Amino acid sequence: MKKLLLFTLLSIGINSFAQGGTSCAASTVISSNGTYSIGDLTMGNYPTGTVCFNGNQSPTPHARWFRYTPSVAGILTITSDIAANVAGADTRLSLLSGSCSGPWTCVASNDDVSGSNYRSAITNVAVTAGTTYYILWDNNWEDDNHSFDFTFTAATCFAPSTFYLPEYISTTEANLYWDQSSPQPANYDVDWSNDFSTPVGSGTMITASSGALAYSSANIASIPASTNFRYYVRGNCGGGDESTWAGPFYGYLPVTLPYSNDFESAANNYTDGFVGQFSGPFATSGTSTPANYADGGAGVAMYTFNSTTAQSDRRAYFRGTQLASGEVVTISFKTRLYSETTVSEMAFDLTVGNSQSAAGQTTVIQSFTNNSDASYITHTATYTAPAAGIYYFGIHNNSAIGANETFLFLDSITLDTNLSSNNFNSSSANISIYPNPVNDILNVLSPDFELESVTITDINGRIVKNVNANNTRKEINVSDLNSGVYFVNVNTVDGSVVKKFIKN
Structure with a gap:
């Protein structure tokens, strides 16, 4: 995470194990599983180039080096998430292959275990026999010495x-993708x-075939509509x-609309499908820096930041939404700036497309700027879906070079739709449909008018x-309908109203 956004940290003492070397050539050899001391990160050579991360934010970049050469193939686990380190310890880890003269290959890396x-x-991490791997701990966020556990399993x-x-x-089906393991197994579980x-x-x-492609995939279907899921994959040889x-x-x-995300739900991993190059979720409290910076005070928010040397180009994407042709969406979200000095103006676009990727974000809905750190500012825009399908809204931080490093906090996303409320006479407001989602019988109730x-239509x-x-x-029997999203056009003697429901 960004070094400015830290809780107060405590230093720990150096343990009795060998510390990391101060250069690649002097890297400390790991010969067995155990706990190792990283060493004082006010010294040690940081490699040139980006390697696993985009440089080092520290004004005086340093790193400590270890190396390991397995005699047989196996897997590595390396972690500073251990009891020996204080809860607020902020480390950054790279696993490299190559030689001290370069070039380097980033095998694996991690900055934060989670948002908090x-x-x-x-x-x-799979490693091959006879290959030397370099373990690199840098001072991107802290100079303090911490410890880490090293485990190799054949x-x-x-x-x-x-x-x-x-x-x-x-809303009920997804394909999962991953690169093939090496050696390639017979299939995957x-x-x-x-x-x-x-x-x-x-x-x-379920079982997924390994196949002849460079990647493998699995299809999971008949999932309860618009829900979240977790998954694991293993090779089966x-x-x-x-x-x-x-x-x-x-x-x-x-999801179908309306939808909101305030990043406060631990049950939804806080992000609830918000992905991309923004950082977080960042838990703000009375002791965080900045303090109580979520919308409404203590809580959780996402953030991005500018650059003082180049134009920003960082994107993040909302969870997907299932829209009907012609459905009008009102998008609302809040932002607030923060800087240790004077804030620089931040610029960003609200985009939309067919995937959570820069290439898929083909339309800029509206451009915004924010130059105040006084409070959260609400931004609102509308978008009309040209055809039925799944859409992804995104935020593109394209701020110009800033005089001062500035953070843009994002919170309180809301997506509303013309189909989530009555569009006709106000006297139709009491019309309701239930249950929603529905399995068998959908009830349509109009207490005021006959x-x-x-009429039920699909998306x-x-x-x-x-x-x-x-x-x-x-009462309408919908048990014969396929799982998915449907719309109910209810006609009364006083007018009509459109409602949306999900068939499980």
Whole structure:
């Protein structure tokens, strides 16, 4: 995380184990599993080039070096997330291969274990026999000495190490993707669950073929609509030879509107599907710097920052939304600036597209600027979906070079729609549909006016049911409909209203 945004930290003493070397050539050799002292990070050579991270934010970059050469293939786990380090310890870890003269290859890296845990860990990284790996701890955030645990386990079957964002087919279906393990297993086991707390091995198990491509994939379907899920993947080499599990990884199915995200739900991993190059979630409190900086005070927010040497180019993306053709969305979010000195103006675009990627964000909806740190500012824009489908809204930080390092905090996202409220006579406001989501029977209730007819259409505008009514309540059997999103056009003697529901 950014060094400005830290809780008060305590130093720990140096333990009895050998400290890291101050250069690649003088790197400390690790010969066994155990706990090691990183060493005083006010000294040590930081490698030239970006390697795993985009440079070093410290004005005097330093690093401590270790090296390990396995005699057989296996997996490495390296972590500073241990009891020997204080909870606020802020480390940054790189695992490199190559030679001291370069070039380097970044094998794995980690800055923060989570949005509120600034220690670092890389787990179950596959390594090959005879290759020398360099473990690098740098002073990007702190100069203090901390400790780390090193564990090597011999193995012949390996889990994938590179995963991609899920591809969401609908509100109930997703494809998962990862690069093939090496050596390539016979197939892969995938364990998924809608309950994040379900232990690995206790979820829904499916088998994915390894195939002939450079990547493998798995399809999970019939998921409860618009829910979240976690998943693990392991290599299955046959004959009982299985790798460790890689994961957990998380998926966030597209939602129907209205939708809001204030980054306060631990059950939704705080982000609730907000991904990209913004940092966080950042838990602000009375002792954080800045203090109580979430919208409304203590709480959680996301943030990005400018550069004092180049124009910014950092993107983040909202969770996907399932929209109908012509559906009008009102997008609202709040931002606030922070700087240790005087804030520099921050500029950003609200974008939309068909994926959570820069290439997929094809439309700029509206451009904004923020130059005040006095309070949160609400930004609002509207977008009309040209066709039915899944859409992703994004924020593109494209701020010009700033005179001072400045942070843009983001909080309180709200997406509303013309289909989530009544669009006709105000007297239709009491019309309700329930339950929602529904399995079998959908109830339509109009206590003030008699119903005339009820029409149900799918997200593509096709009529799937059309029934007459002559009472204030109508029961409609929807058990024969496929899972997904539908719209109900309720006609009364006083007017009409459109409602949205989810069929499980």
